[in-house]
Amino acid sequence: MKEVLLLFVAYLLGSLQSGVWIGQLFYKKDIRDFGSGNTGTTNTFRVLGKKAGIIVLFMDILKGTLATSLPLLFHLGLNPLWFGVAAILGHTFPIFGHFKGGKAVATSAGMLLAYSPPFFIYSASIFVIMLFLSSMVSLASMVSAVIITISTVVIPLIFPSILAYQDWLLTSLAVAISIFIIYRHRDNIKRIKDGTESHVPFGLNKRKD
Template sequence: MKIILLFLAAYLLGSIPSGVWIGKLFFKKDIRDFGSGNTGTTNTFRVLGKKAGIVVMAMDILKGTLATSLPMIFHETTLNPLWFGVAAILGHTFSIFVGFKGGKAVATSAGMLLAYQPLFFLYSTAIFVVALFVTSMVSLSSMIAAVLITLSTIFLSAIAPVILPTHDWLLTIIAVAVTAFIFYRHKENIQRIKDGTENKVPFGLNKQK
């Protein structure tokens, strides 16, 4: 029963539609009616601006961090904390509060890493930032980072156990699944990238002119 309640709590944490609530409460806007229609961080930046975007990004990361930390907080050692992070990712993507729709799981997945292995979170963040600087596209950077992070879970567990515990195969398996899911959620972005119409951020080597 305790595990079930913790899974439910993790899902509900992930389900908090940060961008929707911030938009409605402070800007009187439903971000689902603007931009990409997505409820996540990127569309919040696009529709509500930098300050709101930063707040929503922090909240979405925190959702994953808190959910992954639940078994540690409540001294539940039966299951790996990553499973509770997965519940938060599912909640973020299929939120019960907004008709089982949601974001694309990138920020909440990062929050899961922050709780599970902070050094690997910093390493993964660096990969994303470099990819964003090179491409100037959040969507493409997210997909590139997801692939490189997944590959890194294999290599770093062997050569840098300080950053990532040796043979952490569960993290690798979940990383593969999350990467596939991120690509699926970005299928429309992939088409826009092919067409040359994907939105770009105003900085980096390929910034919007």
């Protein structure tokens, strides 16, 4: 019973819509009415600016970290990744936002931070490199998700100091999350093909849209 209750708590943590709340409280804007209409970090940067975007980024990461840490805090035997998944589902389908949320990239990163800090640093580095090469958050997110998924199998064999052992639940969830992230970016994929996708002012292909 405690496990079910805490899984629901993890889902509620994920459902906290930091971008929407910060926009409404400090900027008198609902980010769902601007940009892509998404409630996550990228649209917050686009609509509210760098300061708000950074705050929302850290808050969305923190949601995943806190949720994944619940089994440790309450001495449960379940794999903490299940609680991270609950937070990801909450972020994507928030009960506080009519089940229309973000794309779960930052919250997934928060799950990795709680699960394995060295692997989180490795994964964050992959994302930064992909962002530098493409200057597109959407493309960097999708490519990084695929690379990180492959890394869950390869890294324990080559660099166990980064990821100590092969966890097939981690790999399975990484596959599912990667597919989900790509699916959630289907509109971005179309814009990338059309050459109309938004770029960030960072990296080799930076430009201001």
